[in-house]
Amino acid sequence: MPVGTLGTVKGLFPDQLRAVGTQKLLANTYHLALRPGAEVVEELGGLHRFMDWDGPILTDSGGFQVFSLAGLRDIDDERVVFKSHIDGSILELTPARAIEIQQQLGADCIMCLDECPPADAPIEQIAEAVRRTTLWAQLCRDTQARDDQALFGIVQGGIDQSQREKSADKLVPLDFPGYAIGGLSVGESPTEMYRTLDHTTPHLPSEKPRYLMGVGRPEDLVESVLRGIDLFDCVMPTRNGRNATAFTSTGRVKMRNRKHMRDDAPLDPACECPACTRYCRGYLRHMFIAGEMLGPILLSLHNIAFYHRTMSDLRVAILEGRADSFRSECLAAWESE
Template identity: 35%
Template sequence: MSCFEIIHQNSPARTGVLKIHSGKIKTPFFMPVATKGAVKNILHKELTKMDFECVISNAFINYLKPGLEIIENAGGLHKFMSWDKAIFTDSGGFQLILDHFNPKVTNKGVYLTNPFDKSRELISPEKSIEIQNKLGSDVAMVLDHQPLFGKKRSDYLDSTIRTIEWAKRCKAAHKNKNQLLFGIAQGGNHADLRQKCALALTKIGFDGVALGGFGIGEAQSDMYRIIRAVKKVLPKNNPTYVMGIGSPLEILGAISNGADCFDSAYPTRMARHGKIFTSNGNLEISKAVNKKNLAPLDKECDCFVCKEYSRSYLHHLYKTYEQNAHILLSYHNIYFIQNLIKNIRTSIEEGEFTKFKKSFESKYK
């Protein structure tokens, strides 16, 4: 029985529900990134007020610190974090492209450097699943082999084959019946490799399929092309998760090609760099033009930051390195994304998605 139900379809864009052990998540949805069990500069209660139903946390990082023993003693990741909504956990595959983890990929798994004590850790498919089973997340991800952007086709072929083999081992090792397990289709910008991987994952039998390797340098047009290619070979009722994208236009474009969920640290990271989402496009709060501007960040936004604070004040906080600047700007960016998702859902339900997309894109410059 599928864990995903389509409610409304408006061209490839669709709304639905992802059924997890503890309830349902409305799709499409965006997951803020809580790598260490917290979203940077955003409290859990604020996420709840914004109607976020899910976050994603990093299984490998939580395994290293605070460690499985502490999290298990607390009753699992939900209770440890004091978060009663859904949690996805990433397997650690993304660390394969981060230099400070000094990754070495073998058929056994990936050797990574523990950033806290500099020891070497082997994260095998079995180990990754064991960690996620013990964390007790609602949705676990297989360990995949994600190569750096811009590699040769032969490198992407190797990673596709390895990802499929690791997926088989992850499936065999998965024992938590209260936890969904998603496969991850790799293959870079090569549509045939992505389809090969997606078909293999479907045959193995996962609750959903994610597309990894985005948000690291590819062109938007290539990403949309790959989403369309993979959707052609997936069962219609398979939830499609595009990993690592969080800009307003990318989310809108991915949904228009049939994607159902997303995660990214992009909104909060951009806020810390002073780049703010508005209805009229990105705003750089550090620019001198904002020094005396008493307008809100976005006149169309009803978040408390836009209701209470001016660009001038936020510019001042940012330029004087006040931590409150990061807190307030991060709140706004996350709120903006969630509000966009809500409006997208409504437009799909009302059969007006194409009109909404065109209107949003015409203003977001």
């Protein structure tokens, strides 16, 4: 899922996303609840109409941003009290309120409120976050009133094997239609993340979607799919695209690099996106050097196309029983640029 934090994947029209293979978008509950407000979005017809995207949308609960972005003031089993990153006002979020906001926004997949501790948190804090996340998952389930939204439970537990297993084993009896794995890509190493997935996914039902939140690099997606993950969101394709870094079939390309100045070749000959079929590397570099807005737009679109193509090729490789060789080929090719 490309990330449309404020109800837009920055710089891109929905039909452009669809044309490069986007099936589903993520929007950010915390940001939309602060601005323009969930009530406003609801009044204007709900998130799909508001942002002109008629495909599936997933919203997170806002919990992650409360812990990462807002100034966390206080947390207990009832609520989390925080300071808005926009105007400093004091706000509170309860499990019930997180669900109510997501019902007002009207996404197709919604998330339970969870507590996401940092990667270096002591084990006592990790265990407390698992306990509270489990408690809140039940409260979220009890609050949900709409039957047209799939509510996902979120597994926490840091990189601790027993806490991950405990979190998953407590959530599965609540019979959510899908399960998210939160609290990764928060500062741990890739090896620690992969090991944690190895411990976690076997505890989640294989017939239900598993969603790894906020991950990641193309190699992380391939490694995680092979460990049983189905769904991802990450700002990397768009944020890196805006910052002049392209992901290609031969690795990362720094578009501002002087070596591209007179290069008439496409960014990625294997890609069919507008950036690669209509422009050469020299033009793309020129857009960034000159500060033209088309540069970030084209590279965002290209990077999203690259991520979708990688996942699409991986699906085929899995069906044909050659997922492991696909992984090896990708990892080798992405190191070559």
